[in-house]
Each structure stands twice: as C-alpha cells, then as structure tokens.
Amino acid sequence: MEILKVKGNTYCIDTGMTYIPFYKINDEEIIMLDTGWKNGEREGIEEVLERNNFKVRAILNSHAHIDHIGNNTYLKNKYNCIIAMAAYEANICSSEVNLKVFYGSQTLKEVKEHFGHMVCKTDISIAEDQDNVSICGVNFKILHTPGHSPAHICIITPDDVAYMGDALISYEVMKGAKMPYAYILSEDMKSKAKLYDLNYSKYVVAHKGMYDDIKKLISDNIDFYESRAMRVYEAIDEAMTIEDIMKVVIKRFHIRINDVYKYYVIERMLKSYVDYLYEIEKLNLIMEDGFLKYIKNEN
Ligand SMILES: [Zn+2]
Structure with a gap:
C-alpha cells in the first residue's frame, strides 16, 4: 500500500x-x-x-x-x-x-x-x-x-x-x-x-x-x-414476488450466488432497486393469493 x-x-x-x-x-x-x-x-x-x-x-x-x-x-x-x-x-x-x-x-x-x-x-x-x-x-x-x-x-x-x-x-x-x-x-x-x-x-x-x-x-x-434500475424493470413481465424477480435478475445479470451471505447481499441490493421503481411510480404493489407482488404500472 x-x-x-x-x-x-x-x-x-x-x-x-x-x-x-x-x-x-x-x-x-x-x-x-x-x-x-x-x-x-x-x-x-x-x-x-x-x-x-x-x-x-x-x-x-x-x-x-x-x-x-x-x-x-x-x-x-x-x-x-x-x-x-x-x-x-x-x-x-x-x-x-x-x-x-x-x-x-x-x-x-x-x-x-x-x-x-x-x-x-x-x-x-x-x-x-x-x-x-x-x-x-x-x-x-x-x-x-x-x-x-x-x-x-x-x-x-x-x-x-x-x-x-x-x-x-x-x-x-x-x-x-x-x-x-x-x-x-x-x-x-x-x-x-x-x-x-x-x-x-x-x-x-x-x-x-x-x-x-x-x-x-x-x-x-x-x-x-x-440504467441499472431500468434493467431490473425490464425483467418484470408479469405480477411477480421479490423472489420471482430475483430469479430472473440473477440470470440476466449473470450473478452467481454460491453462499448464504452472497444471497443476502444480492437480495438487499435488488430490493433497493425494486423499491426505487415503486417510488418513481414505474411499479405497483398488489396482493395475489396472499403474496405481495410487483407489477408494471402501465399508466
Ligand atoms: Zn458503503
């Protein structure tokens, strides 16, 4: 150093x-x-x-x-x-x-x-x-x-x-x-x-x-x-839970998760982007079969 x-x-x-x-x-x-x-x-x-x-x-x-x-x-x-x-x-x-x-x-x-x-x-x-x-x-x-x-x-x-x-x-x-x-x-x-x-x-x-x-x-x-937030947005094509979104995002972003600690880190990072998309009114929250899901706001 x-x-x-x-x-x-x-x-x-x-x-x-x-x-x-x-x-x-x-x-x-x-x-x-x-x-x-x-x-x-x-x-x-x-x-x-x-x-x-x-x-x-x-x-x-x-x-x-x-x-x-x-x-x-x-x-x-x-x-x-x-x-x-x-x-x-x-x-x-x-x-x-x-x-x-x-x-x-x-x-x-x-x-x-x-x-x-x-x-x-x-x-x-x-x-x-x-x-x-x-x-x-x-x-x-x-x-x-x-x-x-x-x-x-x-x-x-x-x-x-x-x-x-x-x-x-x-x-x-x-x-x-x-x-x-x-x-x-x-x-x-x-x-x-x-x-x-x-x-x-x-x-x-x-x-x-x-x-x-x-x-x-x-x-x-x-x-x-x-642009990263928009890439997360593009991964959402229907009403999805946070785990559904995570599955698509780790594939699209080529993120390898091989231990529990990394899982938590990626989960936290993804959540802040999903929250952001909601804050800027790109996403809506809905309840479906008792699960919280994110859906694109088409308006
Ligand atoms: Zn820091």
Missing part, C-alpha cells in the same frame, strides 16, 4: 481497492477518514501507519459499512483514538443487536459472525443538522448525503478537499458493478444531484478516484444507477 498526497495536509492510503484519506495534524499525528476492510486490508494499513510512524488520534467515518469501519475498534484499541460519525450510523454499529436491526433478514448468529467486528464505540456523534465538526482542534465541514446508507456524510478537510465516501463511484467501479448498492436509492439519487453545487479543490471517491471536477462523474453516476 502507498500514500498519495492529495493537497496540503490531506493525504490518502491507496489500499488497491480503496482510497482511505487522512489528515495530518502534525508529522506524527493523523485523523483517518474511514478505516477500510478488516479482511484483506488491516495488515497493509497497519504496516503503512507503522512505517511512517503515524499515531492515529481520531477516526471520522463517512458511514458504517463493513469496508469503511472494518478497523475502527481495532485502531481505537491500539492507539486509544476517538471515533466520530453521524449519529444514526453510530447507533447501527453500537452493538450486535443494533446491527441485527439493520441487517434484518439475517440471523443474529450470522450477523455476529460477519459483522461482529464492526461494533464500535463512537465518541462524537454528528447530528443531522450539524454542518461541521471539530476533532483534535481540526475543523471539518460535513455534507449530509443520505441514501447509500441512512446517514452517509461527505467530509471536507481544511485543505478544501472533499471526501465523497460512497456518495459517488468511479468509472472503474461502474465498469464492473452489476447492481451498485444503495440503501434507499431514491434518496441516494437526490444526494447525488445535490453534489452539483459543490465547489472544492479536490474530490476523493472511496472506490476509487481523485478528481478536480466531479460534474460529469455525477451525471454519469446518476445515469448508471438509473
């Missing part, structure tokens, strides 16, 4: 899959914006921190997904650092039971196995109406971009660098993504549209890119998610 300079005191760790930005308080002390995956990234991140003699003083998270908070508790224990994130995200990862509330379709046993390491204690909760936060004397601007996760935030460092987290995805990810994830796609689309107003020096997208201007990327993201 290597360190890239973004601007001023803002840098990022390139893990290969992800950019993890950090802000240098001084030569030794840093504030990390997200902490990456446990599996596959922890060792490399630790090695890079140690090689540079960095002490992590704080972690400021964009959202509480497994690939963004995977090393929160580990680093908190190691460096005795503080953790800051949006209040609702902090609540989700505050206990295994709260994770179970969020990952509702999975059993508690599986939640503990797959997500147990995500449990962390947040020291600074960022409220919905809060537009900046001071951490170790450094002031970060906060832009609330719900949708990808319930209380996702973008973070702007004092160097005028905006960390977008997963509010946008890069062209590289778009090339490979079959159904990119959004918790509430309609809200995510609104948040993406809000980004047109931004005017910062640099933008860092977690998976994975660095840009001086993001206007085209925003439009291309919106078109991409929209």
